[in-house]
Amino acid sequence: MEKLDLRLSAAADFVKEGTVAVDVGTDHGYLICYLVNEGICTRGFATDINKKPLESARALIKEMDLEEEIETVLTDGLKGLPEDEIDEVLICGMGGETIIGILEDADWVKSEKVHLVLQPMSRADMLRRWLCENGWDIDEEKAVEVEKHLYTVISADYIGGKEIPDDFYCLTGELSGQSDEYAIKYLRWQANIQRGIASGLLRSEKEKEHALVHIQLADMIDEQADEMENYI
Numbered sequence: 001m002e003k004l005d006l007r008l009s010a011a012a013d014f015v016k017e018g019t020v021a022v023d024v025g026t027d028h029g030y031l032i033c034y035l036v037n038e039g040i041c042t043r044g045f046a047t048d049i050n051k052k053p054l055e056s057a058r059a060l061i062k063e064m065d066l067e068e069e070i071e072t073v074l075t076d077g078l079k080g081l082p083e084d085e086i087d088e089v090l091i092c093g094m095g096g097e098t099i100i101g102i103l104e105d106a107d108w109v110k111s112e113k114v115h116l117v118l119q120p121m122s123r124a125d126m127l128r129r130w131l132c133e134n135g136w137d138i139d140e141e142k143a144v145e146v147e148k149h150l151y152t153v154i155s156a157d158y159i160g161g162k163e164i165p166d167d168f169y170c171l172t173g174e175l176s177g178q179s180d181e182y183a184i185k186y187l188r189w190q191a192n193i194q195r196g197i198a199s200g201l202l203r204s205e206k207e208k209e210h211a212l213v214h215i216q217l218a219d220m221i222d223e224q225a226d227e228m229e230n231y232i
């Protein structure tokens with residue numbers, strides 16, 4: 001098996017040792033095969049909503065002689081899985097909204113026993129907000145750059161309750177404050193997105209106040225990135 005790319009390897013780093021994991025939307029099966037092969041997970045489930053990706057995961061599982069340890073399941077999200085057996089839910093390479101939909105449909109993940117590792121391809125802000133408002137604590141994040149695209153990988157534990165995060169947190173999460181080159185790049189990127197939204201809004205006189213909110217947010221994010229640069 002080839003080495004995992006930086007995105008999946010950052011996700012693998014968050015997985016706790018000795019656990020049973022489900023890799024939702026496994027596609028080629030790289031992540032779950034790596035975790036079981038390395039002995040990080042004792043067993044695992046590889047699921048996909050589409051037959052073709054699941055077939056390619058099956059081929060890799062067979063090639064790596066992991067058929068006893070990894071079960072493949074053709075399903076939508078987390079439906080029909082043996083919930084009592086799973087400690088790690090990994091959802092990587094999907095949009096933030098899709099990830100939220102998958103978690104919303106599986107109430108059993110709301111448990112202190114279950115740890116989430118999520119890697120949204122888009123709308124990470126929406127995902128962070130949803131996690132905080134639905135009882136999850138984002139304990140760690142890692143920013144990675146793959147082929148000029150920046151991504152975050154989120155590690156979260158269920159603690160119950162409801163937190164209302166502010167917009168700054170939703171856009172920067174636990175990357176804010178890290179002395180890490182990619183976390184800084186991520187914050188700069190988020191600040192630029194806010195400036196882009198503001199310049200669009202400024203085309204209309206009646207949206208001026210609304211635009212100022214985005215400019216303020218961009219300034220705050222850039223200031224934080226400046227500070228982070230001092231520690232690098």
Ligand SMILES: C[S@@+](CC[C@H](N)C(=O)[O-])C[C@H]1O[C@@H](n2cnc3c(N)ncnc32)[C@H](O)[C@@H]1O
Nearest residue numbers: 024025026027048049050053075076077092093
């Ligand atoms: C872009 S691939 C990501 C593959 C891998 N997880 C990664 O990060 O490299 C997305 C995969 O998720 C699957 N998928 C999309 N929606 C899904 C859902 N609701 N339940 C299960 N799998 C899903 C797709 O069929 C596809 O194989």
